[in-house]
Amino acid sequence: MIDVLYFAWVRERIGLPKERLATSAATVAELVAELRSREDRYAAAFADLDALRVALDQELSSFDAPLAGVREVAFFPPMTGG
Amino acid sequence: MATRVQAAPFDLAAELAGFGQGPKVGAVVTFTGVVRDDSGTLRHMEIEHYPGMTERAIAAIEAEAAARWNLVDSLIVHRYGKLAPGEAIMMVATAAPHRGDAFAAAEYLMDYLKSRAPFWKKEFTAEGAEWVAAKSDDESALTRW
Numbered sequence: 001m002i003d004v005l006y007f008a009w010v011r012e013r014i015g016l017p018k019e020r021l022a023t024s025a026a027t028v029a030e031l032v033a034e035l036r037s038r039e040d041r042y043a044a045a046f047a048d049l050d051a052l053r054v055a056l057d058q059e060l061s062s063f064d065a066p067l068a069g070v071r072e073v074a075f076f077p078p079m080t081g082g
Numbered sequence: 083m084a085t086r087v088q089a090a091p092f093d094l095a096a097e098l099a100g101f102g103q104g105p106k107v108g109a110v111v112t113f114t115g116v117v118r119d120d121s122g123t124l125r126h127m128e129i130e131h132y133p134g135m136t137e138r139a140i141a142a143i144e145a146e147a148a149a150r151w152n153l154v155d156s157l158i159v160h161r162y163g164k165l166a167p168g169e170a171i172m173m174v175a176t177a178a179p180h181r182g183d184a185f186a187a188a189e190y191l192m193d194y195l196k197s198r199a200p201f202w203k204k205e206f207t208a209e210g211a212e213w214v215a216a217k218s219d220d221e222s223a224l225t226r227w
Binding site: 008011060074 | 172213
């Protein structure tokens with residue numbers, strides 16, 4: 001099981017901040033493909049990966065990163081701090 | 083080094099009262115980020131963040147600054163939640179023996195906070211609400227370091 005978190009407009013588009021999923025995805029990209037195929041709201045949120053960032057266990061990562069051993073995946077738009 | 087992420091307003095004077103003390107400190111630089119209202123129609127802003135990752139990311143940025151420059155201390159306070167125009171969003175303070183290190187480290191911290199700390203701003207105006215898009219300038223600002 002893996003915790004998947006969504007922030008900002010990704011959270012709004014999907015309609016929830018967090019969910020726990022059973023997945024056989026080996027990489028972030030495979031997880032994204034699984035999510036996209038679930039429902040339209042996921043397909044909409046993940047339509048453009050260039051507009052998204054991903055963190056694995058709270059560290060910025062990339063879409064080709066492996067998911068082995070990862071407990072928490074977060075998807076969000078580019079950050080606007082400061 | 084210290085990092086605080088909080089919803090409550092902060093008091094700049096109180097934050098600085100105990101900061102940068104000691105015989106090695108010759109320069110203290112502070113920066114305060116304020117909610118701007120370019121259009122004149124902003125009602126408020128909401129800042130969302132990623133609890134846990136936010137503190138880790140900021141601490142990592144601060145540690146990197148401490149490794150690059152001769153700093154005695156640094157402080158970052160960043161707010162989240164609902165903020166009105168004119169309210170302070172965040173502050174950075176650096177203390178160093180010399181001003182060059184204090185200025186450079188403060189700019190570095192700001193540049194990295196902009197695009198590497200997990201905060202997202204949403205602006206609420208009379209016309210509706212909109213997420214603030216990241217600026218490509220903010221991303222390219224990182225290349226100078």
